[in-house]
Amino acid sequence: xxxxxxxxxxxxxxxxxxxxxxxxxxxxxxxxxxxxxxxxxxxxxxxxxxxxxxxxxxxxxxxxxxxxxxxxxxxxxxxxxxxxxxxxxxxxxxxxxxxxxxxxxxxxxxxxxxxxxxxxxxxxxxxxxxxxxxxxxxxxxxxxxxxxxxxxxxxxxxxxxxxxxxxxxxxxxxxxxxxxxxxxxxxxxxxxxxxxxxxxxxxxxxxxxxxxxxxxxxxxxxxxxxxxxxxxxxxxxxxxxxxxxxxxxxxxxxxxxxxxxxxxxxxxxxxxxxxxxxxxxxxxxxxxxxxxxxxxxxxxxxxxxxxxxxxxxxxxxxxxxx
Amino acid sequence: xxxxxxxxxxxxxxxxxxxxxxxxxxxxxxxxxxxxxxxxxxxxxxxxxxxxxxxxxxxxxxxxxxxxxxxxxxxxxxxxxxxxxxxxxxxxxxxxxxxxxxxxxxxxxxxxxxxxxxxxxxxxxxxxxxxxxxxxxxxxxxxxxxxxxxxxxxxxxxxxxxxxxxxxxxxxxxxxxxxxxxxxxxxxxxxxxxxxxxxxxxxxxxxxxxxxxxxxxxxxxxxxxxxxxxxxxxxxxxxxxxxxxxxxxxxxxxxxxxxxxxxxxxxxxxxxxxxxxxxxxxxxxxxxxxxxxxxxxxxxxxxxxxxxxxxxxxxxxxx
Numbered sequence: 001x002x003x004x005x006x007x008x009x010x011x012x013x014x015x016x017x018x019x020x021x022x023x024x025x026x027x028x029x030x031x032x033x034x035x036x037x038x039x040x041x042x043x044x045x046x047x048x049x050x051x052x053x054x055x056x057x058x059x060x061x062x063x064x065x066x067x068x069x070x071x072x073x074x075x076x077x078x079x080x081x082x083x084x085x086x087x088x089x090x091x092x093x094x095x096x097x098x099x100x101x102x103x104x105x106x107x108x109x110x111x112x113x114x115x116x117x118x119x120x121x122x123x124x125x126x127x128x129x130x131x132x133x134x135x136x137x138x139x140x141x142x143x144x145x146x147x148x149x150x151x152x153x154x155x156x157x158x159x160x161x162x163x164x165x166x167x168x169x170x171x172x173x174x175x176x177x178x179x180x181x182x183x184x185x186x187x188x189x190x191x192x193x194x195x196x197x198x199x200x201x202x203x204x205x206x207x208x209x210x211x212x213x214x215x216x217x218x219x220x221x222x223x224x225x226x227x228x229x230x231x232x233x234x235x236x237x238x239x240x241x242x243x244x245x246x247x248x249x250x251x252x253x254x255x256x257x258x259x260x261x262x263x264x265x266x267x268x269x270x271x272x273x274x275x276x277x278x279x280x281x282x283x284x285x286x287x288x289x290x291x292x293x294x295x296x297x298x299x300x301x302x303x304x305x306x307x308x309x310x311x312x313x314x315x316x317x318x319x320x321x322x
Numbered sequence: 323x324x325x326x327x328x329x330x331x332x333x334x335x336x337x338x339x340x341x342x343x344x345x346x347x348x349x350x351x352x353x354x355x356x357x358x359x360x361x362x363x364x365x366x367x368x369x370x371x372x373x374x375x376x377x378x379x380x381x382x383x384x385x386x387x388x389x390x391x392x393x394x395x396x397x398x399x400x401x402x403x404x405x406x407x408x409x410x411x412x413x414x415x416x417x418x419x420x421x422x423x424x425x426x427x428x429x430x431x432x433x434x435x436x437x438x439x440x441x442x443x444x445x446x447x448x449x450x451x452x453x454x455x456x457x458x459x460x461x462x463x464x465x466x467x468x469x470x471x472x473x474x475x476x477x478x479x480x481x482x483x484x485x486x487x488x489x490x491x492x493x494x495x496x497x498x499x500x501x502x503x504x505x506x507x508x509x510x511x512x513x514x515x516x517x518x519x520x521x522x523x524x525x526x527x528x529x530x531x532x533x534x535x536x537x538x539x540x541x542x543x544x545x546x547x548x549x550x551x552x553x554x555x556x557x558x559x560x561x562x563x564x565x566x567x568x569x570x571x572x573x574x575x576x577x578x579x580x581x582x583x584x585x586x587x588x589x590x591x592x593x594x595x596x597x598x599x600x601x602x603x604x605x606x607x608x609x610x611x612x613x614x615x616x617x618x619x620x621x622x623x624x625x626x627x628x629x630x631x632x633x634x635x636x637x638x639x640x641x
Contacts, residue, residue, distance in 0.1 A: 041501040041502070041503060041504075042472075042501050154590055156590060157590075184364040184365055184528065185364070185528065185530070185569065185572045185573055186364060186568060186569060186572045186587040187364075187590060188572065188574075189571075189572035189574075189585045189587070190585055190587075190588070192574070193585050211501065211502060212574060212576075213576035214573065214574030214575050214576040215574045216576070217574065217575060217576050217577060217578050217580070218574045218575075218582055237578055238578060241576070241577070241578045242578070251503060252502060252503065253576070254506070255502045255503045255505065255506035256502060256506075256531065256576055257506075257509070257531040257532055257534065257535035257536075258531065258535075259530065259531050259534060259558060259570075259573065259575060260575070260577060260580070262555065263535070265510060265513070266506040266509060266510055266535070267506070268503050268504075268505075268506030268507045268510065269503040269506075270507075272471055272473065272504070
């Protein structure tokens with residue numbers, strides 16, 4: 001059974017002027033000790049999905065309009081505030097993109113980590129502190145530095161602190177929202193390796209949100225490609241990287257300058273993401289698609305399983321035309 | 323090919339309370355007309371400072387800059403203003419580099435006003451020309467930056483840089499703030515413009531795949547010094563400097579058949595303030611020997627047109 005199953009999740013941001021459809025009927029599932037990569041561009045709804053799972057969508061203006069989020073068979077959307085508070089940080093925890101703003105600048109980092117442990121671990125302050133020091137050691141920071149403040153750490157070190165905090169209660173599911181985007185490549189490599197090691201040790205499942213297909217290739221088991229609030233393609237790592245079918249996925253791969261091959265000109269996707277407050281009818285990608293036919297502009301879309309475990313949301317792929 | 327820009331032993335130090343910060347330390351290179359020099363390195367390695375010093379947006383501490391056979395190292399303020407017509411810059415952040423109170427047409431026309439070019443009608447015509455050139459629809463002429471997305475804003479930045487028909491442009495991380503699909507559009511635009519107008523670029527970035535795609539030569543910088551410089555494809559085939567090797571192994575490759583190399587680079591950038599007389603890369607280098615502690619290595623040509631600053635480069639690479 002999968003650890004997390006999202007069915008038909010719909011999240012809108014309602015403002016006085018407009019309704020922004022951030023997530024539209026999204027289906028996803030993550031199995032135990034597996035990593036799912038959620039890939040998409042700015043504004044695709046990746047972070048909103050993650051916040052939805054944590055029930056952290058700011059309301060107002062955010063509204064979770066429908067769907068189910070089953071975590072170990074229990075619907076998180078029906079859980080009371082008290083129940084969800086017990087799950088957050090304990091069973092599901094999150095690593096945010098920007099380590100500079102994820103830490104409280106006026107609390108010593110040792111205390112910040114101990115706070116999570118004390119809250120969920122039913123233990124005394126001293127015991128929490130002991131475990132906090134141990135966590136620091138696990139992520140490669142000398143325990144003596146626990147009395148320092150966030151500004152005394154570099155970006156990579158801060159992200160290690162955030163990882164220590166997220167993993168302090170050995171969560172079953174870790175949501176990492178662009179955990180290395182703010183870091184330099186050499187530091188990124190170190191942080192990714194650390195996350196992989198800890199994940200394997202603790203058998204943690206992970207939802208990794210990123211826009212970097214290179215990181216996906218190195219860390220994920222399954223991949224979901226997100227566009228305008230929908231999953232347009234979903235499959236195993238091999239299915240997506242060897243046999244991408246959705247025109248958007250193909251376009252994404254064409255946009256990255258390659259290190260292995262020499263390409264004179266890139267093949268970018270034309271145009272821009274549609275405005276989430278005014279999404280087009282039919283296929284949401286049709287305005288930028290090279291394979292468009294009339295039905296794409298109006299037709300009802302369905303997600304089709306083209307081979308076991310490989311899902312695509314495209315009319316023309318469904319008809320076997322691409 | 324004709325030399326456009328020559329930089330010799332360029333140094334830029336900043337005074338800090340803790341001592342001199344060596345942002346750029348003894349950098350030399352030559353760029354030919356119509357070519358692109360890619361400058362790569364981590365944050366804090368001095369790559370942006372280098373771009374700005376070359377344009378004389380920052381005063382240099384020591385060294386020489388020659389542009390079109392003319393020494394511009396110590397030219398007067400007035401001459402350097404005239405020089406800006408020839409040398410321009412595209413900034414990293416299309417959000418903060420545009421005045422939010424000017425519309426697109428005013429933003430692009432601004433350089434033309436500063437240099438008193440064209441009359442009012444001629445200017446508007448030139449603005450439209452530039453908008454066509456960078457692929458910005460004319461209907462946006464009277465929109466304000468906040469109404470546009472990052473890709474379109476960066477096109478404004480490109481149009482502004484092109485307004486005075488310069489020969490040389492410093493592109494300071496022009497695509498880092500953009501999504502991949504938009505990034506590819508801007509890269510193609512920059513390449514097309516280069517081909518059309520025989521432009522010369524310095525392309526500053528931290529993204530190695532982007533720099534490989536667009537550059538003729540690549541300069542790898544580490545803590546203000548040149549670590550390695552050679553032809554673009556050569557660098558990826560034969561990285562000789564331990565830092566370049568580490569940098570290349572650290573990039574996640576979007577190919578599942580790619581064998582992941584173990585992490586080679588440990589630790590972080592050391593401080594650029596009052597560096598000791600030793601190899602700057604010492605603390606992170608796994609090949610370090612006693613020689614490396616005894617003095618800074620020199621920049622040497624190990625193979626034709628392939629320069630490396632490392633004491634042990636021959637031993638490490640069996641040259």
